Amino acid sequence: SNEKPIVRILDSEEDAAVALAEYTANLSEKYIKQKGSFSVVLSGANLINTMRKLLKPRYNTTIDWSKWLIFWVDERVVPLDDPLSNYKLAFDGFLSKVPIPKSNIFPINYNKSPADVAVDYESRLKKLVDEKIIPLSASKFPKFDLILLGVGFDGHVASLFPNRPQRYEKKRWVTFITDSPKPPPPRITLTFPVINSASDIALVVLDKGKADIVAAALGGAVVTPSLPCAEVKAEEELTWFLDKDTASKLK
Ligand SMILES: O=C(O)[C@H](O)[C@@H](O)[C@H](O)[C@H](O)COP(=O)(O)O
Numbered sequence: 437s438n439e440k441p442i443v444r445i446l447d448s449e450e451d452a453a454v455a456l457a458e459y460t461a462n463l464s465e466k467y468i469k470q471k472g473s474f475s476v477v478l479s480g481a482n483l484i485n486t487m488r489k490l491l492k493p494r495y496n497t498t499i500d501w502s503k504w505l506i507f508w509v510d511e512r513v514v515p516l517d518d519p520l521s522n523y524k525l526a527f528d529g530f531l532s533k534v535p536i537p538k539s540n541i542f543p544i545n546y547n548k549s550p551a552d553v554a555v556d557y558e559s560r561l562k563k564l565v566d567e568k569i570i571p572l573s574a575s576k577f578p579k580f581d582l583i584l585l586g587v588g589f590d591g592h593v594a595s596l597f598p599n600r601p602q603r604y605e606k607k608r609w610v611t612f613i614t615d616s617p618k619p620p621p622p623r624i625t626l627t628f629p630v631i632n633s634a635s636d637i638a639l640v641v642l643d644k645g646k647a648d649i650v651a652a653a654l655g656g657a658v659v660t661p662s663l664p665c666a667e668v669k670a671e672e673e674l675t676w677f678l679d680k681d682t683a684s685k686l687k
Pocket of ligand 1: 479480481482483510511512522585586587588589592593594595618
């Protein structure tokens with residue numbers, strides 16, 4: 437793997453959205469050619485809006501949507517029709533507008549217990565690995581093609597927060613949190629061993645309020661505890677997508 441991330445600094449949020457579409461479409465073509473499918477793992481929040489260019493020509497007409505598999509890097513433990521659901525956000529803003537087969541979309545099975553939801557999601561991933569739909573990494577974690585991550589103001593990725601133990605999980609594929617500092621409190625999340633087994637990862641940060649966090653993560657500043665976003669590694673390539681304002685504090 438490439439130890440050094442690629443840092444792309446675009447002029448504006450609009451340009452970053454275009455660059456993200458181009459990047460995603462290229463990976464889609466590459467992995468579908470290579471392995472017959474393209475597994476994409478989504479975050480919530482702003483990311484879905486940044487993916488909007490994929491819904492427009494030429495991407496919407498040239499991408500082989502039937503080969504996409506959709507997962508969530510983290511999910512709020514709420515019913516799937518709740519306005520806080522990452523699934524609902526992705527469905528309303530993206531998935532309902534492209535012809536991805538419903539059977540290729542893997543939202544959580546909602547249940548009141550975050551622990552149960554995590555166990556269920558992990559066992560469904562295990563089944564997909566057994567069925568050879570998702571490959572296994574050398575370290576025996578599921579290997580997704582592309583994980584798309586946002587970064588929080590505290591440097592979190594997925595629902596792996598700086599001051600919470602979930603970020604140190606080494607064995608589980610999916611874990612849960614009942615006291616997330618970002619609301620809502622109950623969530624499930626993929627763990628670092630799974631995230632860092634992905635082939636390609638995009639960290640998409642387009643918010644000048646996060647300029648300091650990005651500079652700390654990319655500038656190698658010593659922060660205790662370390663920033664989760666600085667712990668992300670990809671098997672093939674890790675790419676940061678920033679706009680000028682968000683990158684303004686980079687040296
Ligand atoms: O549950 C969520 O909200 C996310 O999946 C979370 O990990 C998000 O990606 C970051 O908090 C950044 O969110 P923004 O990009 O909206 O700031």
